[in-house]
Structure formats: C-alpha cells, structure tokens
Amino acid sequence: MRSLVLIGHGSHLNGESAGAVYRYAELIRGRGLYDEVVEGYWKEEPSLRQVLKTTRSTDVTVIPMFISEGYFTETVIPRELGLGHQGPVAPEGVARVLGGKTVRYTLPYGVHPGMSDVILARAREALPDLNPADTALIVLGHGTTRNENSNRVIYQNAERLRASGQFAQVEALFLDEDPKVGTWPQVVTAPRVVVVPFFASEGWHTLETIPEDMGLTGDVTEFPGNPGGPQTVYYAKPVGTHAAVADVVLHLAEEARGASPHGGDEDRGHAQAWAAFLELARRGTRVGEALVFPQAGMFELRHALDEGRPAPDLTTVVTPEGLRDLARFDEGGHHRPVHTFRTLPRGWRAVVSEEDLPRAMHNLYPAVVEEGYAHHTHSLRATPWPTTARRQTGIYARVTRATPEQVEEVARDVCSRCLKTRLWAGEKLGCTFFAGVPGAIPCPEACTYFVAEMREEVSGKRGGAGGHSHDH
Ligand code: SF4
Numbered sequence: 073m074r075s076l077v078l079i080g081h082g083s084h085l086n087g088e089s090a091g092a093v094y095r096y097a098e099l100i101r102g103r104g105l106y107d108e109v110v111e112g113y114w115k116e117e118p119s120l121r122q123v124l125k126t127t128r129s130t131d132v133t134v135i136p137m138f139i140s141e142g143y144f145t146e147t148v149i150p151r152e153l154g155l156g157h158q159g160p161v162a163p164e165g166v167a168r169v170l171g172g173k174t175v176r177y178t179l180p181y182g183v184h185p186g187m188s189d190v191i192l193a194r195a196r197e198a199l200p201d202l203n204p205a206d207t208a209l210i211v212l213g214h215g216t217t218r219n220e221n222s223n224r225v226i227y228q229n230a231e232r233l234r235a236s237g238q239f240a241q242v243e244a245l246f247l248d249e250d251p252k253v254g255t256w257p258q259v260v261t262a263p264r265v266v267v268v269p270f271f272a273s274e275g276w277h278t279l280e281t282i283p284e285d286m287g288l289t290g291d292v293t294e295f296p297g298n299p300g301g302p303q304t305v306y307y308a309k310p311v312g313t314h315a316a317v318a319d320v321v322l323h324l325a326e327e328a329r330g331a332s333p334h335g336g337d338e339d340r341g342h343a344q345a346w347a348a349f350l351e352l353a354r355r356g357t358r359v360g361e362a363l364v365f366p367q368a369g370m371f372e373l374r375h376a377l378d379e380g381r382p383a384p385d386l387t388t389v390v391t392p393e394g395l396r397d398l399a400r401f402d403e404g405g406h407h408r409p410v411h412t413f414r415t416l417p418r419g420w421r422a423v424v425s426e427e428d429l430p431r432a433m434h435n436l437y438p439a440v441v442e443e444g445y446a447h448h449t450h451s452l453r454a455t456p457w458p459t460t461a462r463r464q465t466g467i468y469a470r471v472t473r474a475t476p477e478q479v480e481e482v483a484r485d486v487c488s489r490c491l492k493t494r495l496w497a498g499e500k501l502g503c504t505f506f507a508g509v510p511g512a513i514p515c516p517e518a519c520t521y522f523v524a525e526m527r528e529e530v531s532g533k534r535g536g537a538g539g540h541s542h543d544h
Pocket residue numbers: 410412486487490491492493494515517518519521522
C-alpha cells in the first residue's frame with residue numbers, strides 16, 4: 073500500500089490558491105498507481121501538521137508542488153512535517169521513519185529534469201510546426217537573488233533543450249535580473265521566437281509583466297522592424313499548469329523510492345481509527361455539524377440541521393471532491409480557513425461509497441477521525457503553544473514574544489468560532505464524538521490560522537474581534 077502526498081501553499085484568505093494542486097491530485101488519482109493521493113497545505117486544511125496522520129499506508133511519498141526551491145520547500149514544509157531536516161534537499165530526497173511511517177520527501181517538481189519536456193510541450197502548443205531552421209526558444213524565469221538554484225534550473229532547461237537540436241537557438245532570460253526579458257530582440261535573431269514562461273501558474277507576471285516587457289499584444293505578435301529583421305513571437309502558457317506536470321510528479325515519486333528503507337504496508341493505528349469510525353457510521357453518527365449515516369449500501373453526509381429534509385431539496389454531490397468544494401465556503405460564500413469553524417453551510421448531501429468515506433471526511437474535517445480516535449484511546453499528544461511558537465521561522469518567529477494574555481485574547485476571538493477544544497492550552501476534553509458527543513473534537517496543536525492571527529496580534533495589526541491575517 074502506498075500513499076502520495078502533494079503539498080501546496082494554499083491561502084487563509086481565498087479558496088482559489090489550492091486549485092492547481094487539486095487538479096494534479098485528480099489526474100494522478102486517475103492513473104491508479106497509488107492507493108491514495110492526499111493534498112496538504114501550509115495555509116489551508118489539511119495542514120502540513122495533519123496531513124501525515126490522514127495517510128492510510130506506512131509508505132508515504134511527499135512532493136512539494138512548487139516550481140522552485142526556496143523557503144517553503146527547504147524550511148517550512150520539512151519543519152512542519154517533522155522531518156528533522158532543514159535546508160537544501162538532496163536529489164534523491166530525504167527519507168525518515170515518522171510515527172511508524174516511512175516518509176520520503178522530494179525536491180519540488182519544478183527542478184526535475186522532466187520539466188524540459190513540459191517546456192517543449194508548451195512550445196509546441198504555441199507553435200506546432202516549430203523548426204530548427206528558423207525557430208528560437210526563450211525559457212523565461214522570474215530570477216531572484218534569494219535562491220540561486222531557481223536561476224540554475226532555468227539555465228539547465230535551456231541547456232538540455234539546446235542539446236536536443238530542435239531549435240535554432242535557445243536562451244534563458246529573466247524578469248528580475250540579467251539577462252532581462254526586454255533585451256530579447258538583441259539576444260535572439262531567428263525569425264520565429266517561442267517564449268515559454270517557467271512559472272507555476274497564470275497570474276500577474278504572465279498576464280501583465282512579461283507581455284509588457286516584451287511588447288507582446290497577444291498569443292502571436294509581429295515585430296516587422298526589429299534590428300536583425302522581422303520577427304514573430306509566439307507566447308506560450310506557463311509550464312506549471314500543463315497536465316504533463318503530473319508525469320513529472322510521478323517520476324519524482326518513483327525516484328524517491330530508491331531511498332526506501334523498507335516496503336510499506338497499512339498503518340495499523342490509522343486502520344483501527346477508521347474501523348472504529350465505520351462502526352459508528354454504519355449506525356449513523358454526528359461529527360461536529362455533520363451527520364454521517366448509511367444509505368442504500370453507501371454513506372450519506374449532510375448538515376445536522378438538514379436532518380429529515382427531503383433529498384430533492386438538497387444539492388447532491390457524489391464524490392469526496394464535490395464535498396470538499398462545498399465545505400470550503402460558508403453560506404455567504406466566504407472562504408473557511410479552518411474547517412472546524414461552526415460555519416458549515418447547509419443545503420447539501422454527499423453520497424459516497426465506503427471506500428470514499430475517509431476522503432470525504434478529510435475534506436469535511438481533516439484528520440478529525442484520526443485525532444479523535446487517538447484522544448478516545450488516550451494516545452493523542454498535545455503540543456503546548458510555546459513549542460508551536462518556537463517552531464516558527466521567518467516572519468512568524470515573532471509570535472514567541474506573545475504574552476499569555478495575547479494568546480488568550482486571540483483564542484477568544486478565533487477559537488471560539490471553532491468546534492475544537494484546545495488541548496494545547498490545557499483545556500480538558502473528557503470524551504469525543506467516538507463516545508457520542510458530536511462537538512467533542514480535540515485540538516492538539518494551534519493551527520496555522522491561529523499562528524497567523526497571533527503574528528498580527530504581536531505586530532499590533534489586529535483590529536480587534538474579527539481581524540484577519542495577512543497571507544504570507
Ligand atoms: S487553534 Fe483554535 S481555531 Fe485553530 S483548530 Fe485549534 S481550536 Fe480551532
């Protein structure tokens with residue numbers, strides 16, 4: 073049994089940021105090579121601290137879904153997963169045994185040599201009859217002084233594509249450093265020029281900055297008066313959104329298996345938690361604001377306040393992902409950064425198979441079954457606030473300065489909106505929903521939303537109750 077975990081940045085403020093990771097998870101699930109494909113986020117749930125708990129197997133490969141190495145891939149993700157590793161990741165990845173699971177952490181997909189194929193695929197989309205006789209390729213990177221590896225990747229891709237002999241000329245140019253993108257008419261002389269942005273997604277840079285710096289007016293732009301003669305530029309879509317990235321991810325995952333200490337198998341603790349939960353679900357149970365009950369050989373989930381409402385009055389979804397998309401927004405359409413906030417919308421029903429029930433529950437309340445069962449069986453360990461605070465780095469490191477009064481002040485605002493009981497602050501929870509109390513859900517460790525709000529508090533930026541954090 074094998075689990076693949078894809079890690080994205082996510083956002084506390086809006087629901088769109090996680091979309092690309094969802095799509096790749098879906099594509100890879102469709103290939104059927106892994107028993108499960110799970111998503112985790114720095115700024116959304118399931119959080120990095122929860123995500124390993126939600127995996128069924130003891131053989132877990134974790135891929136950071138980032139275009140380049142940097143602070144998140146080298147510092148935040150390894151720290152939050154508890155890998156005991158900081159800094160650059162070796163090409164073969166980092167392998168650790170954590171809580172009985174073999175966890176392999178890889179480089180981000182963007183540095184894999186397979187990205188040259190993705191660049192080529194994007195170039196061919198923009199100019200299907202590209203030809204070594206008259207076509208130049210520009211691989212366009214962001215360029216930054218913060219991580220020299222991000223530039224190196226652009227040069228390496230340019231080098232590989234030059235060696236492939238499919239272009240008259242291949243050059244690496246950058247937005248923020250030399251050689252700058254605006255110099256392209258001096259750098260490339262071929263009459264046809266394909267430009268492929270080495271960016272994670274479509275955004276301000278690909279839609280505004282690059283076209284502006286290059287003088288582009290659309291997907292194809294003619295430059296009749298260039299110094300070396302007339303040129304036509306074909307502007308491709310960014311590499312990070314191409315479906316072939318799913319192949320790169322699978323290559324990375326397979327290569328990381330070389331670092332495997334042993335083959336995996338089912339996680340017994342996880343299996344026990346789910347066996348116990350299935351028992352409850354077969355009889356019908358309530359977890360937080362949701363009901364879970366058997367329905368014609370399947371399981372149905374709905375808001376507890378919709379109990380007894382006729383099915384035609386409710387929107388029906390039949391996949392765990394359909395439920396995820398519903399549970400991410402409240403009834404006013406606002407993003408729900410913490411899934412256990414008491415804002416689960418009403419008006420829906422999800423009908424899923426027994427096999428899909430764990431994924432459906434994770435999309436509704438990430439890691440709640442695992443943590444609830446661990447508390448029920450007295451094996452859940454809480455992480456006190458000072459430990460969580462000390463673990464923070466970068467702009468979050470200042471949360472260690474928070475006074476106990478400030479922690480309580482933020483908890484009064486943030487955690488009072490949440491179903492969970494703060495074990496991390498010493499609060500007691502005598503039983504859980506496993507013993508029939510729907511709202512009894514443990515919180516063993518402050519969530520990233522709480523940490524972000526604490527940072528605002530110690531920076532003096534919280535505007536009292538309902539203040540919202542920045543999203544860095
Ligand atoms: S820290 Fe507070 S808001 Fe975050 S999950 Fe725990 S109880 Fe809920």
